[in-house]
Amino acid sequence: MAVSPDPVSMRGAVDLAALAAQQQRAASKPADSTSIELTEENLQDVAQQSAQVPIVIAFVSATSPASGELAARLDVLVAEYAGKFLAAQCDVDAQPGIAQAFQVQAVPAVMALIGARPAPLFQGSASDEQIREVLDQVLDVAAQAGVTGTGAAPDAAVEAASEPEPEPLPPLHQEAFDAIESGNYEAAEAAYDRALVENPKDADARAGRAQVRLMARTLTADLGAVRAAAAEHPNDPSAQMAVADMDVAGGQVEDAFVRLLDTVRVTQGDEREELRQRLLELFDVVGGADPRVLKARQALASALY
Structure with missing residues (x-):
């Protein structure tokens, strides 16, 4: 048939x-x-x-x-x-x-x-x-x-009548959501930034901001070119972070974490700090309770100290 x-x-x-x-x-x-x-x-x-x-x-x-x-x-x-x-x-x-x-x-x-x-x-x-x-x-x-x-x-x-109405988003979260719908990731990030100023412990705002930043970084990236640059410059933190971004966006979370942790171990100073910050941001994207994040956090602590 x-x-x-x-x-x-x-x-x-x-x-x-x-x-x-x-x-x-x-x-x-x-x-x-x-x-x-x-x-x-x-x-x-x-x-x-x-x-x-x-x-x-x-x-x-x-x-x-x-x-x-x-x-x-x-x-x-x-x-x-x-x-x-x-x-x-x-x-x-x-x-x-x-x-x-x-x-x-x-x-x-x-x-x-x-x-x-x-x-x-x-x-x-x-x-x-x-x-x-x-x-x-x-x-x-x-x-x-x-x-x-x-x-x-x-x-x-x-x-629809049988399902409970979802609770409205906080105003700044709604502003960020509307900006995402219109493709304005810069405005969405700014809204999440203001939400975090109001409440630094707002985990949803922190996760939303991390996702928006990741989307903006990977929106026009060419995966083949990004991987080629990383292979050509294995110790370049920027090249490795670009691949890690693409991997997380594509669901290859463990590969991204391993790549950045390996690069942390061979860097110092400002470059190491930039890598640490990128890892923390990607942790927010994936979710703090995810087992892969918990494992990578431990590995990061060992690599730094």
């Missing part, structure tokens, strides 16, 4: 990667979209619902504009079948466990869930006519499995 179209977690006060993913999903969905946002929290409920009506899932990512466009078209096409399907979306960046469970190798990818059993449909792009043909095949398979009911996606307004 397939067509052959063309193939194709930073923590803290503000999760910049999650924010980008949220904006991508919002932009890709029609205003009247009724597709289910598939998460680990509702996966069991969705699987149970698939025993009554087949569910077509689009696996998307903020890094793949094509996946958002495909999911939006799929939502419209599923609606043509008047309740014989439900449409769902799964953000593989926010839900890596689900992506792994469904063995999603690349996005966009589309699967069906029939009687709690996943059925791969296609990967990459597809025309509306190709998608309709696949949906017709899904209906045939679902009928053979006795899944012939109809359903409707949970009403967004009802879901």
Whole structure:
């Protein structure tokens, strides 16, 4: 049951990667979209619902504009079948466990869930006519499995009413959040700085500021060039810090910490202090309770003293 179209977690006060993913999903969905946002929290409920009506899932990512466009078209096409399907979306960046469970190798990818059993449909792009043909095949398979009911996606307004309203952010945190949304990282950092002046123990502001600084430093960096410069100048603190920034942003946290700790051990004076400060800032990005941070803090203390 397939067509052959063309193939194709930073923590803290503000999760910049999650924010980008949220904006991508919002932009890709029609205003009247009724597709289910598939998460680990509702996966069991969705699987149970698939025993009554087949569910077509689009696996998307903020890094793949094509996946958002495909999911939006799929939502419209599923609606043509008047309740014989439900449409769902799964953000593989926010839900890596689900992506792994469904063995999603690349996005966009589309699967069906029939009687709690996943059925791969296609990967990459597809025309509306190709998608309709696949949906017709899904209906045939679902009928053979006795899944012939109809359903409707949970009403967004009802879901929202059942969830408690999040507490508003403190004014300066909200100012920083708004600046991040508009891409003004300098203004966001300034807002967090003012928050820390008001309360030097504001851990969320410190983490948010560290993330904003990291985003600003890595926004236009060329990973290949950065790694080449670090390899050519192994004892240059600036070159090593640039690679460490890219590693943390890419999730290679331990590699970043080891690189900077090794450089601390071969430097002195102002260069060593700059490296220490960068490590402390990256600790804030990752989170003080993270085991990798606790281990690196101990190693830093040993290297310094």
